[in-house]
Amino acid sequence: MKHFLAYPLAGLAVTGLACTSLPAMAQAMTTVSPNAIQPETTLTISAEAEVTASPDVAYLTGGVVSEASTAQEALRQNSVDMAGVYKALEGAGLAKKNIQTSDFSLQPVYNYPENEPAVLTGYRVSNQVMVKVEDLDNVGSIIDTMVELGGNTFNGVSFDIQDSSELQNEARRKAMQEAVARAELYAEASGYQVARIVTISETGGYRPQPVGRMVMAEASMAKSAPTQISGGELTVSAGVSVVFELTQ
Template sequence: MRSLLMVSAGVAMLGLTAPAAAQNMPAPMHMMPHDGTLLTVVAEGRTTRTPDLATIRAGVTTQAATAAEALAQNSTRMERVLAALRRAGVAERDIQTASIQLNPQYRYQENEPPVITGYQAVNMVSVRFRDVAKSGSILDVLVREGANNINGPSLSLDDPAAALDEARRDAVARAAARAQLYASAAGLSVDRIVSISETMEGAGPQPPMMVSARAQSESADTAIVPGEQDVTVTLTFRFLLK
């Protein structure tokens, strides 16, 4: 009769009978081994990399008495911002319109309906910097050219594939060592791996920092420090112990 040994969050459950195993493990019965004990191990593999891609949202916010005037002023200043990005060597594929907004501005008074006092236009672009070290100085240029709305950066890896594979190997090694430990403690040996499933974490952009336009304009050279980023993969293994 087979039994189930499940390890999750540091808790081991030993000696479950086949009905209990069927209740806790919803896998089809034809996938279950004919004999032996099942051990479930969740292992996180981890590695670190220095981010090589910075994504920043930059744009222009303008206000005027009429919608047409607000948009016209915004368009003029935004053209200067886009021209500055191109002069700095940012490729067209790394510049993308993120949002365009035109909103009326109201004056509110008690017991009176709102009155439109003007219009606000906002135009934002998402910019990817493939040289993180230079992105801070480019932000300074953007502010001088009229950008007054900047969010970011979000730091990430341009190609995380190699880092993810390294994290996977780390997870496999951790899971195998843990399976050997539990098998030895239970007086059994690891026969084979029954199944593996994967959950990825930490390969995408990190939460952005907020960068104010005022701080940018007063800075001679805004520094963006990439630091290190964790790349993690969580693998769930089912081992057969005998």
């Protein structure tokens, strides 16, 4: 009997404790300041900035495409003409590390008569190199010499800035300054003040590499009208997204 009576008493004690704690909890909830649960007023600003600069390096891609009735002959002709291309690059003072084969292929060439099976007519060999040129004034003359000594294909010229880290940082600073200025403008217009920065995230940046203007002169006019290359300017950009806390 003693054991059976002990359980109801314990249950009553717990129930009584729970009941007495409810008024205290209710009182504590009613004394919480509304400002403590009011979310902060924030403003999110995304800003971008750009910095322009002249390129200091050019990359040109070109080489030789040869066709012959047999694969061996096409390869032989291509090798002879490519030797001239490499001679031109060596004569321009380019280091071997700045010359890289970008494409090499040997493919059959077919003729497709109407309503007839394809006919093998020969073979085509393509050997292309990508060349890094740090003296931009010599890009045009290098192309001319490559053509003169055997090159017959060019796939364009692109430009770059070898070390753009400081330009990128300058763009970041300008983007951040723009974000802060716009935040202060919005805050003033709405009767607030900028209290602090909550978060900052970089939204990316880019450095395009425009293709240079390349004017190929006729072979008979190469000496009097050399190839003209214009590097122009490159744009380095940066973007930021900033969350500001506003206060009155």
